Amino acid sequence: MSNRRDFIKKAALGAAAVTSVVGLSGFAEKEDVKEDLLEFPSKKVKKPVIISTWNHGLPANQETWKELKAGKPALDAIEAGMKIPEADPNVRSVGYGGYPDREGKVTLDACIMDHNSNCGSVSFLQGIMHPISVAKKVLQNTPHVMLSGQGALQFALSEGFKEENLLTPESEKDWKKWLEESKYKPVINIENHDTISMLMLDQDGNLAGGCTTSGAAWKMHGRVGDSPIIGAGLFLDNEVGAAAATGLGEAVIRTAGSAMVVELMRQGKSPFEACKEITERIYNKHKNHKDMEYLQVGFIALNKNGEHAGYSLRSGFNYAVSDDEKGHRMEDAKFKMSWDK
Ligand code: SD4
Numbered sequence: 001m002s003n004r005r006d007f008i009k010k011a012a013l014g015a016a017a018v019t020s021v022v023g024l025s026g027f028a029e030k031e032d033v034k035e036d037l038l039e040f041p042s043k044k045v046k047k048p049v050i051i052s053t054w055n056h057g058l059p060a061n062q063e064t065w066k067e068l069k070a071g072k073p074a075l076d077a078i079e080a081g082m083k084i085p086e087a088d089p090n091v092r093s094v095g096y097g098g099y100p101d102r103e104g105k106v107t108l109d110a111c112i113m114d115h116n117s118n119c120g121s122v123s124f125l126q127g128i129m130h131p132i133s134v135a136k137k138v139l140q141n142t143p144h145v146m147l148s149g150q151g152a153l154q155f156a157l158s159e160g161f162k163e164e165n166l167l168t169p170e171s172e173k174d175w176k177k178w179l180e181e182s183k184y185k186p187v188i189n190i191e192n193h194d195t196i197s198m199l200m201l202d203q204d205g206n207l208a209g210g211c212t213t214s215g216a217a218w219k220m221h222g223r224v225g226d227s228p229i230i231g232a233g234l235f236l237d238n239e240v241g242a243a244a245a246t247g248l249g250e251a252v253i254r255t256a257g258s259a260m261v262v263e264l265m266r267q268g269k270s271p272f273e274a275c276k277e278i279t280e281r282i283y284n285k286h287k288n289h290k291d292m293e294y295l296q297v298g299f300i301a302l303n304k305n306g307e308h309a310g311y312s313l314r315s316g317f318n319y320a321v322s323d324d325e326k327g328h329r330m331e332d333a334k335f336k337m338s339w340d341k
Helices: 001-011 015-025 030-037 057-069 074-087 132-142 149-158 171-182 249-254 257-266 271-286 290-292
Strands: 049-053 107-113 120-124 146-148 197-203 207-213 234-237 242-247 297-303 308-314 318-323 327-332 334-337
Touching: 049 057, 049 297, 049 308, 057 074, 057 197, 057 318, 057 327, 074 107, 074 197, 074 207, 074 271, 107 132, 107 149, 107 234, 120 132, 120 149, 132 146, 132 149, 132 207, 132 290, 146 149, 197 242, 197 249, 197 297, 207 234, 207 297, 234 257, 242 249, 242 271, 249 257, 249 271, 257 271, 257 297, 271 297, 308 318
Parallel strands: 120 146, 308 334
Antiparallel strands: 049 197, 049 318, 107 120, 107 207, 197 207, 234 242, 242 297, 297 308, 318 327
16 A cells, blocks of 8 residues: 555656556556545645634634744644733723623633644633643643642642632622623523634644633623633544634534534544534534524634634634735635624
8 A cells, every 4th residue: 555655645646646546456446546636736834824713713823823923833833822812801801891690700721732633721710810821730740631620720829820819890790780691591602602712723733722812791600611621612633633612612522513513524524524514513403402592613623734714603703814825814714604792
């Protein structure tokens, strides 16, 4: 097989070479031929590329890009970018200023993953401004992937993080207003959305990614969403591609969303086809579900060639893209159904 491949590469004859492949082996299975076909024409890899969910992805991308270009390691660059929305009180769905749960507590989920499949994650973390940094420390300084709740806080404090109040007066006011009716029906694209998820293909052609969020507004105390769960809110396989989710975490967890997007890319689907297929699968599994009323999910995906896409169930989802060719910009994701506020 590998000799045959070498021969094909040297021959570099496109379609003619493919024909000779079949002739050469005589018994080539269909899959073999298909695999070889994928090598012609070999695509030019575009790198580095960074993509992130939502408008707050743009300043995050800019910071990550700057750090990456300054020679920082991928995970440090991702951390630097994601700290921006985490610290911004006007971003109501991530870190400081995020909507609290129904008890008025801001509880945070985050994860980070590198090209060697090393992962670090924190869930149900309170009182720490930068959960993405704690997730990175979990990856680097513990034998575990995920720390949760009080244990995650204890670990963060032992690593020198400072405990602080993350509930801003604005968020407190909104929470008190919510308490008047106490109905859990997150507003699409506002209250069940807006995690920042970031995916990167670095200069060396390696993938990395991260997620950070305060999760769904007015969730039950103790609820953990998809964002800190490797395979749900974020997944990557350095041989294939990376994917990340935003939206109603329960639906993404039920379907192992990001892992499935990556697996479809492994089978030859483009990032767009993969995101679309999994979004449609989520729709099919939820169309008669009680969550459908407020269901929104969106995925972003990036493959090893630097090709990327976003796709969501309902309209309104966008993502930030950064590359050398076109700089930093926002792109609107395609969607299955329109939705108006
Ligand atoms: C969650 N996926 O916790 C997240 C929601 C989100 O800002 O996108 N929040 O379910």
